[in-house]
Amino acid sequence: MLMFSNLDVVALDTIPVVxxxxxxxxxxxxxxxxxxxxxxxxxxxxAPNGDLHCYSVLADDATSQxxxxxYHLAASGTMLLPSLSxxxxxFHIYERVLWENHGVQFSDHPWLKPVRxxxxxxxxxxxxxxxxxxxxxxxxxxxxxxPIHAGVIEPGHFRFxxxxxxxxxxxxxxxxxxxxxxxxxxxxVSMLRRTVLAESIAGDTTIGHTWAFVNxxxxxxxxxxxxxxxxxxxxxxxxxxxxxxxxxxxxLNLDVAYQLGSSVLGALRTPMINFFQWWCGNRFGKGLxxxxxDRFLLTxxxxxxxxxxxxxxxxLYSRVSTKMFLLPSVLARFERTGIVTAEQAHVxxxxxxxxxxxGVRRDVRRSHxxxxxxxxxxxxxxxxxxxxxxxxYLRKLEIDSSLAYIRNLxxxxxxxxLDNGIYERHSPRAxxxxxxVVSMVEGWRGEIVHTSITDEHGTLIHHGVKxxxxxxxxxxxxxxxxxxxxxxxxxxxSYDLSYCGHDL
Amino acid sequence: MIESLKIWKQQGGQTIPDVTAVTLPEIFRGRPSIKxxxxxxxxxxxxxxxxxxxxxxxxxxxxxxxxxxCVFCGECxxxxxxxxxxxxxxxxxxxxxxxxxVMHEGEVGPVVFNADAVRSEISExxxxxxxxxxxxxxGCNSCELELNACGNVNFDMGRFGIEFVASxxxxxxIVISGPISLNMSIANDIxxxxxxxxxxxxxxGACAITGGVFEKSPELQRAFVQRHHVDLYVPGCPPHPLTxxxxxxxLIRKRMS
Numbered sequence: 001m002l003m004f005s006n007l008d009v010v011a012l013d014t015i016p017v018v019x020x021x022x023x024x025x026x027x028x029x030x031x032x033x034x035x036x037x038x039x040x041x042x043x044x045x046x047a048p049n050g051d052l053h054c055y056s057v058l059a060d061d062a063t064s065q066x067x068x069x070x071y072h073l074a075a076s077g078t079m080l081l082p083s084l085s086x087x088x089x090x091f092h093i094y095e096r097v098l099w100e101n102h103g104v105q106f107s108d109h110p111w112l113k114p115v116r117x118x119x120x121x122x123x124x125x126x127x128x129x130x131x132x133x134x135x136x137x138x139x140x141x142x143x144x145x146x147p148i149h150a151g152v153i154e155p156g157h158f159r160f161x162x163x164x165x166x167x168x169x170x171x172x173x174x175x176x177x178x179x180x181x182x183x184x185x186x187x188x189v190s191m192l193r194r195t196v197l198a199e200s201i202a203g204d205t206t207i208g209h210t211w212a213f214v215n216x217x218x219x220x221x222x223x224x225x226x227x228x229x230x231x232x233x234x235x236x237x238x239x240x241x242x243x244x245x246x247x248x249x250x251x252l253n254l255d256v257a258y259q260l261g262s263s264v265l266g267a268l269r270t271p272m273i274n275f276f277q278w279w280c281g282n283r284f285g286k287g288l289x290x291x292x293x294d295r296f297l298l299t300x301x302x303x304x305x306x307x308x309x310x311x312x313x314x315x316l317y318s319r320v321s322t323k324m325f326l327l328p329s330v331l332a333r334f335e336r337t338g339i340v341t342a343e344q345a346h347v348x349x350x351x352x353x354x355x356x357x358x359g360v361r362r363d364v365r366r367s368h369x370x371x372x373x374x375x376x377x378x379x380x381x382x383x384x385x386x387x388x389x390x391x392x393y394l395r396k397l398e399i400d401s402s403l404a405y406i407r408n409l410x411x412x413x414x415x416x417x418l419d420n421g422i423y424e425r426h427s428p429r430a431x432x433x434x435x436x437v438v439s440m441v442e443g444w445r446g447e448i449v450h451t452s453i454t455d456e457h458g459t460l461i462h463h464g465v466k467x468x469x470x471x472x473x474x475x476x477x478x479x480x481x482x483x484x485x486x487x488x489x490x491x492x493x494s495y496d497l498s499y500c501g502h503d504l
Numbered sequence: 505m506i507e508s509l510k511i512w513k514q515q516g517g518q519t520i521p522d523v524t525a526v527t528l529p530e531i532f533r534g535r536p537s538i539k540x541x542x543x544x545x546x547x548x549x550x551x552x553x554x555x556x557x558x559x560x561x562x563x564x565x566x567x568x569x570x571x572x573x574c575v576f577c578g579e580c581x582x583x584x585x586x587x588x589x590x591x592x593x594x595x596x597x598x599x600x601x602x603x604x605x606v607m608h609e610g611e612v613g614p615v616v617f618n619a620d621a622v623r624s625e626i627s628e629x630x631x632x633x634x635x636x637x638x639x640x641x642x643g644c645n646s647c648e649l650e651l652n653a654c655g656n657v658n659f660d661m662g663r664f665g666i667e668f669v670a671s672x673x674x675x676x677x678i679v680i681s682g683p684i685s686l687n688m689s690i691a692n693d694i695x696x697x698x699x700x701x702x703x704x705x706x707x708x709g710a711c712a713i714t715g716g717v718f719e720k721s722p723e724l725q726r727a728f729v730q731r732h733h734v735d736l737y738v739p740g741c742p743p744h745p746l747t748x749x750x751x752x753x754x755l756i757r758k759r760m761s
Contacts, residue, residue: 119722127687147688147691148639148640150670151652151668152638152640152651152652154640154648155639155641155688176641176642176687177643177685178642178686179682179718179723179724180721183721183722183723184721189555190555192577193556195555196555196717199644200643200717200718202644203644203647203649204645260512263515263657267515267656267657270518278529278531279531281529282532282576283650283744284646286575286577286646286741287576295582316511316515319507319511320511499645
């Protein structure tokens with residue numbers, strides 16, 4: 001295996017190409033070593049001659065190292081392979097995508113089901129033909145919900161297998177939001193168009209995904225940005241985290257009928273996203289990040305405005321969030337509801353706050369840092385109960401940490417030069433040819449991974465996107481087991497997973 | 505109890521009193537304005553930079569910008585060497601006709617909301633109350649977040665009798681966001697069919713209006729938009745809550761004939 005780090009440019013010819021048998025043994029050996037290791041990406045790229053080149057990127061959180069290994073499948077040869085998922089369940093989603101997009105068959109995959117139903121899926125199935133898991137028996141009934149839900153939210157289908165009010169199993173069928181993001185990324189279009197596309201991967205994670213994208217492109221075009229830009233981007237990412245966490249606490253309160261908490265927290269999200277509007281003209285931060293530079297300076301006047309906005313927000317926020325976590329009517333619904341154990345979180349490869357609320361420390365900002373996060377002064381919290389309470393309280397802890405961190409960054413940006421240099425609008429430079437870059441960012445949901453590969457002419461031939469939701473949807477499914485179906489809304493809100501980020 | 509009252513008092517009034525008369529910050533990118541002046545010789549900077557091909561340069565050399573696919577990134581304004589294109593903070597950009605979304609050179613003033621293009625039964629039936637079913641069809645969730653924000657304590661769209669409801673059976677129309685994926689197209693059709701007549705169709709966001717940045721994707725199925733009359737186009741990426749609310753208010757307002 002070739003060792004490298006987040007954002008390193010790796011020459012493709014240095015990546016070992018092995019037989020599938022060796023690949024499998026090496027990956028299993030590597031993963032077995034300790035719990036800090038997990039797979040962050042595993043994908044196939046079709047070569048011009050029709051062969052499939054598969055790359056697996058494994059991460060060691062303890063050493064901040066990434067490892068990559070690859071194997072080739074000849075277009076004419078066998079596409080039937082033993083699966084890694086049979087040994088490590090967390091590989092299930094990657095192998096399902098390899099099967100769906102490229103027709104690779106996995107003989108002993110425990111859950112080989114379609115993921116997104118692209119129009120030209122190798123399995124040939126359409127979204128109405130999903131093979132649901134079923135439990136038969138006189139006491140069992142099914143409840144199907146979606147794709148269109150009661151609220152203004154994204155589409156997905158939830159199938160509950162219940163006995164009485166209790167959920168035995170929940171299966172989540174996605175793919176409705178599939179619009180071909182990865183395919184559109186590698187079309188011969190301008191860097192700006194790709195950036196706008198990155199801004200539209202998941203609107204609630206605009207900063208997270210766009211930062212992962214521009215970091216990958218910067219590495220491939222050998223561009224570095226100033227300290228001030230790195231600080232500004234980290235401020236934007238933490239602000240996005242605060243805004244969404246507050247909004248989700250509001251939504252959780254609404255679902256347990258704590259109206260005051262819901263409306264106050266709902267209103268407190270507004271100044272957070274309105275600050276983005278003051279900064280870059282868009283409430284979600286669209287238009288802010290660009291390859292090689294940012295378009296809008298965080299001027300001293302904006303820095304003062306941000307400090308004041310955070311101070312004003314915090315005065316009321318600390319009061320209402322304290323009250324919320326003391327209210328018996330809230331705690332009675334949150335505590336011991338929707339438990340996902342540390343072992344389950346490990347098995348499914350949970351990342352981000354879904355992992356951290358179940359006792360598994362996963363935080364790219366600490367384990368695979370980039371930019372200002374290399375200073376390792378951002379605080380990561382881990383809770384152990386794995387219930388709705390843990391996921392709600394973790395949000396409170398993370399809001400507090402991000403507030404402190406933004407203030408820290410605002411102190412540092414004063415001493416950094418505010419000269420961001422020239423923003424080059426047109427695709428600035430040719431990309432490094434025959435290279436791989438893995439770009440990881442800790443969005444508010446967790447580990448965002450973008451993987452880029454160029455051909456010998458420096459043309460982008462693969463841009464893979466992994467939203468943390470790809471792993472964490474299984475956490476939601478597991479959280480429902482043994483719970484009442486009426487607890488689904490708070491379990492769902494406690495994760496607030498992305499449909500569009502998963503479906504791409 | 506006392507703490508709750510303190511929180512309530514500290515929170516104070518949050519609602520925007522008049523949603524039709526808010527001034528957004530200058531940096532907000534709303535309706536673009538294109539000056540009637542000659543471009544630099546042979547310059548195509550705006551057309552070249554636009555990520556969604558929203559800008560047309562006519563053979564006579566005049567510039568027009570279609571708000572349908574526009575993601576309001578403002579890169580064209582930055583790229584223009586003569587500052588011919590600028591983005592104003594005017595958020596009232598929704599219109600009942602597709603043509604009204606095309607901004608021509610030299611036009612000043614707001615997006616034309618042609619009241620004659622609105623079906624008469626809309627103000628007759630829905631002037632005092634409009635219940636909408638939202639269909640999220642493969643967008644990025646930012647439109648959905650802004651549509652939710654329309655109902656929060658700040659924008660409080662409910663005070664005008666405009667609300668999102670849980671079932672199409674309770675709705676007077678549907679609001680589509682996203683470019684409409686193949687995988688969502690059937691559910692979208694079923695949902696619309698379940699809305700009783702008379703019913704309206706609102707497309708919100710660049711993706712819903714034209715497909716936006718996903719326009720050329722083979723994963724879309726946009727036949728619905730060709731098959732049905734669209735009553736309101738709400739441009740943006742995503743549209744600001746004020747853009748949506750003002751558009752819908754103009755759509756359902758009772759008119760003196």
